[in-house]
Amino acid sequence: MGLGLLQAGCDGLLMGGVYASIAVGLSLSFGVMRIINWAQGEFLMVAMYVAFLFVNGTGWDPYLSLFVPAAFMGVLGYLLQKFVFNNMLDKEKSREPLSILLFTAGMGILLVNVAQMLFGSLPISSITKYASKGIHIGSLIISLPRLISFCIAVVLTIALNFFIQKTETGRAIRATSQNREVAQLMGIDHKRIYCLTFALGAALLGASAALLVPFYAVSPTMGGSFGFKSFIIVILGGKGSILGCLIGGIIIGLIEKIGGLYWSDAYAQILVFALFIVILLFKPNGLLSTDKDA
Amino acid sequence: MKKYYPIFIVAGILALLPIGVRNNYAVHVLIMVILNAYYAVSWNILGGFTGHFSLGNGAYIALGGYLTAVMYNMFNVSPWIGMIISALIAGGLSILLSYPCFKLRGSYYTLSTMAFLYIINVIIVSNPKIFGLEFGGSKGLNIRWQGGFSRMQFVSKIPYFYIILVMFAIVMFVTTYIKNSKTGFYYAAICTNQEAAASLGVPVLKYKLRAQFTSAFFSALGGGFYAMFFMFLEPTRLLGFAFSTEIMLLAVIGGIGEVWGPVLGAFIMVPVSEYLRGALATKLNGLPSAIYGLVLMLVIYFLPSGLFRPVTSWVKERVKAVFGKKPAEERC
Amino acid sequence: MKKKLVAMLLTACMALGLCATTVAADEAEAATGDPIKVGIIAPLSGTTALQGEYLMNGYNFAVKHINEEGGINGRPLELVVSDSESLPEVGATEFEKLAQDDEIVAMMGAYSSGVSAVIAPLAIKYSIPLMVTHAVSDACMELGENKYVYRANCGTVESYVWYEKFFQWMAERGTPIKTIATVYENSDYGFSSNEMLQKLCDESDLGMEMVLSEPVASDSADLSGVINKLKAANPDYAYVALNGNDAVLFARQMKEYDCNVAYCGAGGGFMQVDYYEKVGDLSDYMMGISFWYYDIIEALGNPRAAELAAEYHDTYGYDMQEIVVSAWTATYVLADAMKRAESIEREAIADALKETDLEDDTATIFCPYNRVKFGDDQGRNNQNLYSAMPSAQMFSGEWKMIYPADLVQGENPLVWPVPTWEEREAQ
Known part of the structure; x- marks a missing residue:
């Protein structure tokens, strides 16, 4: 079973990288603003519709066109934070804005059904030049589109992490997440930072959607499983930690594939959820948390 | 005793409704309204009172339904008894599952309930027989029709209506009692600030478990009713996230801190979604649910504490305007 | 002020909602005379909405042709459609709603086995004939001896x-x-x-x-x-x-x-x-x-079938598929029963369905089998014993x-x- 394990590990790694880049936005908004976007999966679905429509309409390379859904989601995220979430945060007295969680739950329902109304249920996919190509290394087969998507996802994620860690704005974001009042005293406009944070996360989500185009399809209800996995990844990796997301995503990918090898794909999902519960109970701050309390 | 008056009034009015209505479908909708209100109120015992939002109540409802059905199908246990036994089992299981999870706060707790729900979902969907008991698996479970009071099976819907009405009244009594008792104050303390409550000597975990048991017990009872009413259990729906989320949202829209909040939420949203589906579904697929989502967003944005306060204060002012009387003292 | 307004509106909704569903549902529709109403439970939204579209196309296409060919002894068929949202409990609620309407004399539906299994017992309970369409699970046909639930397509x-x-x-x-x-x-x-x-x-x-x-x-x-x-x-x-x-x-x-x-x-x-x-x-x-493949039309060599298939393509923009054919067959079988029935009433139609024996009929014009006759077999009742896969x-x-x-x-x-x-x- 050695080869099987290696193959499963490889596939898990590749998929995990993409899961990670999808989850980063959630991690950021949770870490900085304690906002839980219950519609993360539906946002991905919207971004994918944008990506597919663009790629199918213009015939551009799906990877080169990742700027389109990234920009679209970035702007959408900025506006959402500016006009809706910031107001709700002001009203919310407790540390964790539960109302935003509920609001986004309603938004998720709205998005799924608007997609249903606009596009119907027929899944949309693209035929790209990357489809069905595999790189053979001995008996190991590496799917070409997934490899490319993995690389881009990792690069983007690390780039965002670099931005957060090393740049002025990044420092402002970290300061705001650690202590909003003090950051304000330092002259940081926390509302603008919030908008920027949410926008950055949404933009990365948009880019990730483009990465799924070569080997996936979009339909109104496809977002759900990605959304929940994102939560698991964020908690695994520790909220606010981008590198934690990367590790968390890869772990999830590996469990899915290796679990699927020894058990079956459907039951491997139970493993993921079981791991999730274990992490919640024993290490709720995640493996690489930046925060002290759960 | 004064606090219980509203229960009598509301239940009394509802009890009279079917007399004027011959149409089976209308009775069916009334049953659904009250059943959903019942679910939401049961959820609220844990969710609203202690601040632990469970998105896994579907599991207890389903468990109640399945166990009642299995006991009836395989062992001929009367559902009246079966419901209570399954509710006790569900309550016990809930304590087992929640004991470790109550360490978690806020959304973490909610996510853990979803994880458990998912696991139970996969287990039931993939295994038609569990420990030799017929659960039906992904096909769902049919309940044998034999008819008769002892089996809680009636041809007409009216008896079902009165059963759920009585169950509803019972759960309202229990909730009102809790709210105004020492237990209720402890719950509120836990909800507001858990650490402070603990440092003041409140046995936090014990009370949370008590709330959890009560909530799961009543939810499972509701599940037993559901099973005997629909005569069919389908795991994809009952154990899916959508169903559990809907129950929570009904309570939230109505107002979670209040005893009657979830009732208001159900009494508004259930007829609205029935109406929307009837009027709009054939015109444009997905429109009714889209509107439902939009309504949720609007209510949560403009009235995050739910509808209960604004609606009741508006009603009270109308009453005051008409009768010139002072409204009853506002209770928090 | 804003809050009060919203609260007012929503209370009004509640009052209206509760009343409307009770009162409106309670009023009987005034009899219109000519069209014969058939109720449909189909998944217009939810997880099987795509298949629901094909199902509705099939029903509509069949009804159009039945009406063009003279309807049921001169009376046209009219479909009254309800969305099951791909959920059994919604399907059950909608079925009951339609069953309350005395003008609806028969029902068809519901594509998925899950929904069909829930509405089939209701058909027996309300004594209304039901043509189960496309669902393959035998659960809906194992309800014991009855004259209300029928299925023309294959089962498990x-x-x-x-x-x-x-x-x-x-x-x-x-x-x-x-x-x-x-x-x-x-x-x-x-x-x-x-x-x-x-x-x-x-x-x-x-x-x-x-x-x-x-x-x-x-x-x-x-x-x-x-x-x-x-x-x-x-x-x-x-x-x-x-x-x-x-x-x-x-x-x-x-x-x-x-x-x-x-x-x-x-x-x-x-x-x-x-x-x-x-x-x-x-x-x-x-x-x-x-159940069906497009090539069967060529294989059967029936020019009329080819004509209809082309017309379907022109109408809907894509070719027929198996769900469409199941719906077509179900509709035609029902129409045939109505033509033979002593009167256009639920009981009479149910009795007529029991006696169905169609061979080389328009009902099976697309099908890989050419006979429809219902019988009891291996625990199922009123199943077409001549279907094929x-x-x-x-x-x-x-x-x-x-x-x-x-x-x-x-x-x-x-x-x-x-x-x-x-x-x-x-x-």
Whole structure:
């Protein structure tokens, strides 16, 4: 079973990288603003519709066109934070804005059904030049589109992490997440930072959607499983930690594939959820948390 | 005793409704309204009172339904008894599952309930027989029709209506009692600030478990009713996230801190979604649910504490305007 | 002020809502006389909305033609449609709503086994005839002796029978299938298909062995794990039941991971009308065994059927598919019963349905079988005992019939064993 394990590990790694880049936005908004976007999966679905429509309409390379859904989601995220979430945060007295969680739950329902109304249920996919190509290394087969998507996802994620860690704005974001009042005293406009944070996360989500185009399809209800996995990844990796997301995503990918090898794909999902519960109970701050309390 | 008056009034009015209505479908909708209100109120015992939002109540409802059905199908246990036994089992299981999870706060707790729900979902969907008991698996479970009071099976819907009405009244009594008792104050303390409550000597975990048991017990009872009413259990729906989320949202829209909040939420949203589906579904697929989502967003944005306060204060002012009387003292 | 307004509006909604549903539903519609109303429960939204669209197309198409041909003794059929939202409890509620309307004399529905299983007992309870459409699970037909629930298409028992016949034929022609695998989504459809094939291995004389049985969570982003297992198990024949995206993903990843196992594509995913557009020649040599394939129209050689198929394409923009045909057959069978019924009333129509015996009728003009007669068989009641599930293979996006012989045109197009990916590149 050695080869099987290696193959499963490889596939898990590749998929995990993409899961990670999808989850980063959630991690950021949770870490900085304690906002839980219950519609993360539906946002991905919207971004994918944008990506597919663009790629199918213009015939551009799906990877080169990742700027389109990234920009679209970035702007959408900025506006959402500016006009809706910031107001709700002001009203919310407790540390964790539960109302935003509920609001986004309603938004998720709205998005799924608007997609249903606009596009119907027929899944949309693209035929790209990357489809069905595999790189053979001995008996190991590496799917070409997934490899490319993995690389881009990792690069983007690390780039965002670099931005957060090393740049002025990044420092402002970290300061705001650690202590909003003090950051304000330092002259940081926390509302603008919030908008920027949410926008950055949404933009990365948009880019990730483009990465799924070569080997996936979009339909109104496809977002759900990605959304929940994102939560698991964020908690695994520790909220606010981008590198934690990367590790968390890869772990999830590996469990899915290796679990699927020894058990079956459907039951491997139970493993993921079981791991999730274990992490919640024993290490709720995640493996690489930046925060002290759960 | 004064606090219980509203229960009598509301239940009394509802009890009279079917007399004027011959149409089976209308009775069916009334049953659904009250059943959903019942679910939401049961959820609220844990969710609203202690601040632990469970998105896994579907599991207890389903468990109640399945166990009642299995006991009836395989062992001929009367559902009246079966419901209570399954509710006790569900309550016990809930304590087992929640004991470790109550360490978690806020959304973490909610996510853990979803994880458990998912696991139970996969287990039931993939295994038609569990420990030799017929659960039906992904096909769902049919309940044998034999008819008769002892089996809680009636041809007409009216008896079902009165059963759920009585169950509803019972759960309202229990909730009102809790709210105004020492237990209720402890719950509120836990909800507001858990650490402070603990440092003041409140046995936090014990009370949370008590709330959890009560909530799961009543939810499972509701599940037993559901099973005997629909005569069919389908795991994809009952154990899916959508169903559990809907129950929570009904309570939230109505107002979670209040005893009657979830009732208001159900009494508004259930007829609205029935109406929307009837009027709009054939015109444009997905429109009714889209509107439902939009309504949720609007209510949560403009009235995050739910509808209960604004609606009741508006009603009270109308009453005051008409009768010139002072409204009853506002209770928090 | 804003809050009060919203609160007011919503209270008004509550009052209105409660009253409206009670009162409005309670008022009887004024009798209109001419059209005959048939109630439909179909999934217009939710997870099987796509299939619901095909279902409604089929019903509407059939009704249009029935009315053009003179309706039921001069009276046109009118469909009253309700959305089941792909959920059994909604389907049940809507069924009851429609059953309350005394003008609705019969019902049809509901595509999925889950919803159909819930509404079938209700049909008996309300004494209203129901033509179960397309649902394959036998649960809805095992309700005991009754005269209200009928089904013209195949059930699980029939699929077992026809699978057995197909495998027997493969053995007889010298290419026996000894090992099979199943890959199925973890839904009711998937589980019952897997169960049926397992039973085939255990109980029939074919001597087949199931070497792999893999449930898959639906909407997977990646089927590579399953495909690698399939490669390792190397069965002679794989049965793959997947929906939506998964079917497309499967075809692509079979090539990516160089898996040469011959497989049969079952389930909604492979029957999407634009499946070939999405996967292209990756779908070559895929096997199939199902209710219906487009090639059957050619095989039957009936010019009228070809005409109707072309008209369907013009009307809806894509070709007919199996769900459409199930709906067509159900509607025509019902119409036939209504024409024979003593009166256009529920009881009379139910009695007439019981006596149905159609041969070479418009009802089966598209079908791979030409008789509809209901009977009781293997625990089911009022099941059409003459339905069939033929087999086909796909070439360049078109299904060509391979079994049974009377549907094969010219030389049997079956290519077996299926060429490997390397061989296909070389071609």
